[in-house]
Amino acid sequence: MKLVIDEIRCKGCNLCVLVCPYRIFQEGTELNDRGIVTPVLDRPERCTNCRLQPLYGRLLCGVCQMICPDQAITWVDERPFEPHKVEVEF
Amino acid sequence: MSTTEWRREDRLPHIYCSGCGNGTVINCTLAAVDEMGWKREETVFLSGIGCSSRAPGYINTDSLHTTHGRALAFATGVKLARPDLHVVVFTGDGDLAAIGGNHFIHACRRNLDVTVVCMNNQIYGMTGGQGSPTTPPGAISTTTPYGSSEPAFDLTELAIAAGANYVARWTSYHVKELTKAIVEGLQTPGLAFIEVRTQCPTNYGRSNKMREVSDMIEYLRSHAMLVPKYNRLIAEGKPIPEGTFTVGELIRRNRPAMGVRP
Amino acid sequence: MSRTEFMQGNVACAEGALAAGCRFFGGYPITPSTEIAETMARRLPKAGGVFISMEDELGSIAAVIGAAWTGARAMTATSGPGFSLMMENIGYAAMTETPCVIVNVQRGGPSTGQPTRAAQGDMLQCRFGSHGDYSTIALAPNSVQEMFDLTVKAFNLADRFRVPTFLMADEIIGHMRERITIPDRVEITRPAPLLEGKLPFEAGDDRVPGFAPFGSGRAIHVTGLTHDERGYPDTTDPEAHERLVRRLVAKVESARREIADYEVVNPDAGMVFVTYGAPSRTVQQVIHDHPDEEIGHLRLRAVWPFPEFALDEFPDATVFLMPEMNMGQISREVERHVGQPVVPIPKLGGDLHTPAELLRAMEAYR
Numbered sequence: 160m161k162l163v164i165d166e167i168r169c170k171g172c173n174l175c176v177l178v179c180p181y182r183i184f185q186e187g188t189e190l191n192d193r194g195i196v197t198p199v200l201d202r203p204e205r206c207t208n209c210r211l212q213p214l215y216g217r218l219l220c221g222v223c224q225m226i227c228p229d230q231a232i233t234w235v236d237e238r239p240f241e242p243h244k245v246e247v248e249f
Numbered sequence: 250m251s252t253t254e255w256r257r258e259d260r261l262p263h264i265y266c267s268g269c270g271n272g273t274v275i276n277c278t279l280a281a282v283d284e285m286g287w288k289r290e291e292t293v294f295l296s297g298i299g300c301s302s303r304a305p306g307y308i309n310t311d312s313l314h315t316t317h318g319r320a321l322a323f324a325t326g327v328k329l330a331r332p333d334l335h336v337v338v339f340t341g342d343g344d345l346a347a348i349g350g351n352h353f354i355h356a357c358r359r360n361l362d363v364t365v366v367c368m369n370n371q372i373y374g375m376t377g378g379q380g381s382p383t384t385p386p387g388a389i390s391t392t393t394p395y396g397s398s399e400p401a402f403d404l405t406e407l408a409i410a411a412g413a414n415y416v417a418r419w420t421s422y423h424v425k426e427l428t429k430a431i432v433e434g435l436q437t438p439g440l441a442f443i444e445v446r447t448q449c450p451t452n453y454g455r456s457n458k459m460r461e462v463s464d465m466i467e468y469l470r471s472h473a474m475l476v477p478k479y480n481r482l483i484a485e486g487k488p489i490p491e492g493t494f495t496v497g498e499l500i501r502r503n504r505p506a507m508g509v510r511p
Numbered sequence: 512m513s514r515t516e517f518m519q520g521n522v523a524c525a526e527g528a529l530a531a532g533c534r535f536f537g538g539y540p541i542t543p544s545t546e547i548a549e550t551m552a553r554r555l556p557k558a559g560g561v562f563i564s565m566e567d568e569l570g571s572i573a574a575v576i577g578a579a580w581t582g583a584r585a586m587t588a589t590s591g592p593g594f595s596l597m598m599e600n601i602g603y604a605a606m607t608e609t610p611c612v613i614v615n616v617q618r619g620g621p622s623t624g625q626p627t628r629a630a631q632g633d634m635l636q637c638r639f640g641s642h643g644d645y646s647t648i649a650l651a652p653n654s655v656q657e658m659f660d661l662t663v664k665a666f667n668l669a670d671r672f673r674v675p676t677f678l679m680a681d682e683i684i685g686h687m688r689e690r691i692t693i694p695d696r697v698e699i700t701r702p703a704p705l706l707e708g709k710l711p712f713e714a715g716d717d718r719v720p721g722f723a724p725f726g727s728g729r730a731i732h733v734t735g736l737t738h739d740e741r742g743y744p745d746t747t748d749p750e751a752h753e754r755l756v757r758r759l760v761a762k763v764e765s766a767r768r769e770i771a772d773y774e775v776v777n778p779d780a781g782m783v784f785v786t787y788g789a790p791s792r793t794v795q796q797v798i799h800d801h802p803d804e805e806i807g808h809l810r811l812r813a814v815w816p817f818p819e820f821a822l823d824e825f826p827d828a829t830v831f832l833m834p835e836m837n838m839g840q841i842s843r844e845v846e847r848h849v850g851q852p853v854v855p856i857p858k859l860g861g862d863l864h865t866p867a868e869l870l871r872a873m874e875a876y877r
Contacts (some may be wrong), residue, residue: 226426
């Protein structure tokens with residue numbers, strides 16, 4: 160699965176930056192077309208949901224999506240799905 | 250189903266300010282409703298007036314966006330005329346505690362089988378940040394420029410005193426717990442009241458030394474205290490830090506309810 | 512088999528509502544309308560309906576609108592002070608095109624006024640009482656029989672035009688006891704359904720959109736904000752607002768002839784009484800006592816939308832005399848439409864005009 164921020168919906172509040180346990184969301188620095196600084200993704204393949212959702216068949220973690228007040232965070236299918244080898248820092 | 254199917258995708262992005270907690274509360278409510286496995290055509294969302302009350306406009310079910318404070322009175326009509334419909338009411342602190350206070354206590358007294366989700370941002374957000382009945386003493390708003398001089402309402406205490414069957418409080422930071430509490434509320438026959446303390450960075454935070462969304466979230470996180478801990482501190486006679494509010498389930502009981510699904 | 516009974520006006524109103532299929536009543540006790548709520552409280556549960564005594568009139572009308580959106584025929588009854596409280600949500604019902612019936616058994620005002628005395632002081636309030644432009648339908652009964660008949664009619668008009676409809680009775684008619692014939696069944700017109708492919712607030716030639724009550728799977732958003740045909744708020748587009756408000760007014764005003772309900776006596780008369788509600792009974796007495804073709808009588812059963820064409824039924828009229836139990840609220844409306852002098856005969860205090868008073872008024876213009 161691939162983590163996506165909807166640039167049209169995101170209002171740049173950075174709540175996702177605050178809650179992601181892997182610090183995948185980083186505060187952005189550049190204005191987008193709508194004049195909003197949206198967060199940037201740092202190695203999103205580290206996200207539990209990206210890695211393990213196909214394996215478990217359900218949403219894992221998902222706190223960023225839940226707290227996103229603008230309904231801007233989704234996971235989209237990647238085809239073909241290939242398990243990523245990632246190093247998870249704690 | 251997923252929460253996407255409960256949303257009017259064509260209406261998004263919504264009107265809320267950047268960092269507003271109301272969008273989070275919509276997510277949690279829809280996740281809870283989805284978990285219940287309710288059908289969209291059997292679910293009705295109602296609301297009054299204010300920021301919170303724009304929420305049903307983004308939900309893809311029958312929805313009634315009513316007059317200021319009256320949502321629970323409208324809900325009484327909907328629920329009693331069609332008890333087979335599931336009814337969820339979105340409201341705000343101004344809508345519920347000020348202009349709708351009477352309808353609120355009477356809906357609790359009747360124990361109408363609806364779930365009330367109150368987005369309490371402690372301010373009138375839609376009109377530009379005026380003091381509401383839940384604005385804490387000392388807080389700055391456009392109508393309390395020298396700090397609010399009135400005591401604030403504790404909405405959960407009010408709901409408990411008036412007779413609601415299920416009462417809980419969480420914040421828009423505690424998304425998982427909030428979702429669980431809303432599910433509990435939806436399952437409980439009778440009136441379920443879930444107060445959600447939300448951040449209003451635009452109108453509340455800015456004038457109360459919490460300029461960033463993260464400041465407001467940090468405030469909610471650090472001032473929320475679980476009910477058992479609070480009770481323990483009280484029992485031990487230890488001081489409760491100022492500004493602390495309890496979170497968790499505050500009451501669950503089984504008073505007779507009205508308009509329960511047959 | 513119809514049945515004939517001796518009944519109070521307010522009870523007849525409740526019976527009319529039940530006959531019309533009303534299954535939801537939200538009310539709050541207020542003199543002189545309380546018997547309607549009492550009768551509904553007794554009868555509705557047995558008829559499979561819901562009676563609820565709300566916390567105030569703001570809540571009564573709100574519950575009625577909520578019930579109406581589930582497709583139930585819903586009603587409330589009140590008097591002046593409660594009617595004033597309802598104004599907010601009457602505007603909401605007009606904006607959201609909610610079919611519902613509001614009975615106002617009028618009493619002396621302003622404010623608490625005379626709880627046990629009759630008046631007709633709310634006739635403009637029922638048309639213009641809430642803020643903004645809209646249009647409503649108001650019926651005025653003058654007998655116990657009409658309390659029944661016009662209540663049924665009010666439900667049909669409310670559903671036909673999707674508009675809050677008023678039964679503007681008064682304390683005299685509400686508390687009077689008379690003979691009444693209750694038919695076995697009454698004619699019932701339900702709202703036109705919302706057709707597949709139509710938007711929830713998209714109207715055809717008659718300007719009335721189809722109705723899809725809650726639970727019918729159409730996921731309708733109902734809002735008091737200015738909305739487009741989809742029902743979605745659109746509060747900044749001047750055209751959207753103008754289109755909506757013009758339609759709300761036009762759907763009722765353009766159907767004036769369809770809604771009109773009046774009675775004409777002696778159309779060739781020169782001196783014409785124009786009445787509605789209780790004062791019409793005094794005029795009927797005057798005509799009964801003085802059979803004179805010079806005295807005409809136009810009795811309006813439907814006051815709003817105002818049927819100005821009814822005044823043309825009296826081509827030889829030289830003067831219109833208007834006994835009203837207010838300071839001349841509908842006289843002004845008549846004045847707008849005719850060239851002849853319009854003479855208000857106001858009566859305040861709760862008593863009906865006496866025949867002698869009307870004769871004196873006539874003498875002055877003979």
